[in-house]
Amino acid sequence: MEINVNVPTNTDNQQSTNDNHNYDNRRSYNNFPLLDGECLVPIRVDWEMVKHFNMCRDNLETWHIGPNKVLVAFAPVAIESKAAAIKNFYRDVREYFASFHTDDTLSLDQFLEEAESEDSKGFELASSENPEENVMLRIIIRDLIKQVHNINPKYGRILDLICKDFTKGEILAELNLCKSQGYADIKAAQTLARKLYFEN
Structure with a gap:
């Protein structure tokens, strides 16, 4: 599914913008329910990972970042690890784009x-x-x-x-x-x- 997610773009807040995101309205890549103290975060995946981990394809999203597309799944993490997990997601996406040896946008x-x-x-x-x-x-x-x-x-x-x-x-x-x-x-x-x- 290709979507544009409606998220806040206010960058005046000194807190990380992504800390305020709530992805719990999505479904985890394996359809398992969240346990107490868990939340969902995005992870970048490719089709080999989807096949290897038997991910539910209906739960994947394609995010458009500039001219590039990123296949995204959602994984459960402890709530206290959410900020670090989302930061890792964006770092992974940045490295993925850099591997193309072109600017993102x-x-x-x-x-x-x-x-x-x-x-x-x-x-x-x-x-x-x-x-x-x-x-x-x-x-x-x-x-x-x-x-x-x-x-x-x-x-x-x-x-x-x-x-x-x-x-x-x-x-x-x-x-x-x-x-x-x-x-x-x-x-x-x-x-x-x-x-x-x-x-x-």
Whole structure:
């Protein structure tokens, strides 16, 4: 079944967006009922896994993430492990996309590339029609920004501002940077994000 899941896209909340998702209205891949203290989380699967684990095909969903499709099943986990399990799901999907050696979507590519002029915006989501896609992109980008912050706080701050649709000129003003150094820092921040994306 191919679906677009209606999920919140508010990224202002500092908590992980996916922590608020409730997948308990789905059915587990093996149709077993949830036990007390369990919840369902998405897992990326392929057809070999479906066959090997005798998964119920009616319980699978195809999620569209940019130009790519991901086959998703739902597995029970302890409620206290939900956040980690969902984080692992998104990491797995990101690695799966990276194995194609292409960018997930135009908007991710735009985020990782230098804006052309001082007035151009650094980042916009390519599509607002697919909430699941928007959430996935926001999570991928948020993870990248956290990694960049850990390596270089200045570059992390630049990426934060790009995510908030600051123009290049606004970034230079916000960070008190001269034009040549500021442009070099913006490009370096995006280059580091691209490197981390394809390494993870």
